[in-house]
Amino acid sequence: MSFVIAAPEWVAAAASDLANIGSTLSAANAAAAFPTSTVLAAGADEVSVLIAAMFGGHAQAYQALSVQASAFHAQFVELMTGGAGAYAAAEASNVEQTLLNAINTPTQLLLGRPLIGNGADGATPGAAGGAGGLLYGNGGNGAAGVFGGVAGGPGGSAGLIGNGGAGGVGGAGAAGGTGGNGGWLYGNGGAGGTGGTGIVSTGIGRAGGLGGAGGMAGLFGDGGAGGAGGAGGGGPDAGFGGAGAAGGAGGMAFFGNGGAGGSGGTGGAGSLGAAAGGAGGTGGAVQLVGHGGAGGNGGTEVGGGSSGGGAGGAGGSVGLLGDGGAGGAGGTGVSSDAGGGGNGGIGGLLGGNGGAGGIGGETDYSAGGAGGSGGAARLFGNGGAGGAGGFGPRAGGNGGAGGTAGQFGDGGSGGNAGDGTGSRGLGGIGGVGGSANLFGNGGVGGAGGTSGFEPLAFAGLKGGAGGAGGSAGLIGAGGAGGAGGAGGDASAFLNADGGAGGPGGTGGAAKLLGTGGNGGNGGSGGAAGGGGAPGAGGTAGNGGTRGLLLGAGGATGLPGAPG
Structure with missing residues (x-):
């Protein structure tokens, strides 16, 4: 068996030498172009003119051939340079992998978890994502559920530095997986998985699955967004539609922003009646410094019943410094009342404005949803504005109250x-x-x-x-x-x-x-x-x-x- 050995540094040096040779030849050709292509006739007779034209034509042909040779030379040099880079990258990768194996083997044997590296994604339906490395690495994503009520797998959490993995989508009517937590020093929480759509069984639509909660952030980082709630089961075979599920709550943060709440699922339609849309998820709170997450929007109610649109989720509140999150909008009511807007989150203790209240949902059949109340401020900050009420043919929704100001600040409108x-x-x-x-x-x-x-x-x-x-x-x-x-x-x-x-x-x-x-x-x-x-x-x-x-x-x- 024969072996081929490549030395990337030698190949790169040869490519550099060839490039220098090409530059020298190009300069020489350029210097010779004018005197050789513009030869003057020795006399005014026809023979002298023909001889001068012959030398000029030869020079022009030589220059055209030189251009082609220069292009080939440049391509050859580029190929050699690329090959040297590929060999060098392969060698570096082999060294890196060898080094990682040496570092990770002890912790893998002792703790069942690598020191550096990303966690594996869930491989079977509903399986959890693997945890990231203890020192550095992202958590793996949770696997999706399957038909039969298998929930989505939770996302894997990071160790010291890294982002949490996303939760898996829920199977039919099952909840979405929760997002993994970010690294405890730095990292964002993973997004929650979407809840599964409800099925239709014996003429009745089943409820959708809950949206998964967003993962918690590390000391520095943003919370993960909550997953959307699953739609309720419905359709021509359903007498009564299934309820839309609530969206997942946004993940909490410490120094960073809270995750947004997930939207509520749409209510399922049925020939005898529809079901309500799901409520929006609550926005993630912030414990120290940052902005609260926005609440999720309420789900829509789809015709043929007396249920209604889902309520908007409340905005996340802040512990020390920052603005509260805005409330989510109320869901639309197609054949019943619309959902109310979510309340705005409370501002930070030392400074921060209250979050705005969410707008009320609208409807073409009954009463519009009320606007959410604006969030309060505490020391320095303005109260959040109240949300507008939604329109409705039977009654318009009331406007939300403005939030109370801090000790220094204006009240919300x-x-x-x-x-x-x-x-x-x-x-x-x-x-x-x-x-x-x-x-x-x-x-x-x-x-x-x-x-x-x-x-x-x-x-x-x-x-x-x-x-x-x-x-x-x-x-x-x-x-x-x-x-x-x-x-x-x-x-x-x-x-x-x-x-x-x-x-x-x-x-x-x-x-x-x-x-x-x-x-x-x-x-x-x-x-x-x-x-x-x-x-x-x-x-x-x-x-x-x-x-x-x-x-x-x-x-x-x-x-x-x-x-």
Whole structure:
């Protein structure tokens, strides 16, 4: 047997020498190009001219051949250089693997875990991912489950430095695997696995599987995202659809950001009734410094029932310094109520704003979802804004309340209410503005929602009320009240009165030094039907009271115009 030995450094040196030779030849050819290709005729006779042309043509042919030879030379040098690099990489890989084997063998024998290296992915359905190296390496991904209710495998965790593995997708109707934890010094948590879709059994759709929770981060790193909840079973063979599952919670962090919560699963449709969408997962909390994870969105309810969209998940809160996470949006309700938005997370103890509340879900059939409340701040920071209410044909969702400010900061604004979009749809109520504590202004109240059309011989519906402004801190101004919503119109074919406009919200009060907030304007009245009277404009909101020592009271809002 013969052996071939390659010395990468010799090959690389030879390639360098060849490149230098090529450069020298190219320079020589360039220097000879002009004098050899532009030979002057010795005389004016035809023979001299032909001889000069012959030498010039020979020179041009030589230059063309030189260009081809130079290109071949460059390709040959490139091939040799690439070969030397490949040989060198192979040698380095062999040395690296030999070194890793020497390092990992003792810990593998003693602890069943390598010192350096990534964990193996799960190989069989629902198997867990392998743990990463004790010193360095990522955890392996969990394997997916299979039909028959086998859950997804959990992701493997890292050791000192590395990221956790992702959880596996759940089998039919089974939960997704949890994400692995990041290395305890540095590393991100793994994402949770998606829950499996519910099956249809004996004419009934089964619930989807829960989304897996995101893995916890190390001391430095971000938490893993929660997995989405599985959809409920449904379809033409299902009498009743199965419920969508809740999304997994986001992973926790210490110095870093919390993981986002997973979205809720869609409810399954059925010929006799549908099921509710799943709730969104809670955003991951932060123990020390960072931002809380956003809450997951609620799942959609799919027609034919009286269930509803899933609620949005709450945003993650922060322990020491950072902003709270935003709440997730409420799920859509196709044939029932929509889901409410999730509440915003609380800001850090030393500084940080509260998270915004999630918006309420919308629906084409019933009531819109309420907006989530804004998260509170604690020492330095503003309260989070309340989420807007969702639209709905029977009633608009109420706006979420603004979050309370820290000792130094402003209250969050209240969320605007959703409109009643259909006949007899009531406008929602605007959210209350958040209050301040020591130094800061109160939050503005949210606007009331517009009410819908009244088709029968009844008076139009009253518009939604504006939210009150938040009270000020010891030093600061009160928040303005929200405007009232417009009243609903009456039927044009019957003698019915238009709906009154919604009242404006009261302005927030000042406490010690400061001005009271202005009152909100009243909403406009609805149009009359036939010979009925137009709807009265909404009453104006009163201004907030002045500070005890210094300040002016807030102005009263304007009344709404009649319909």
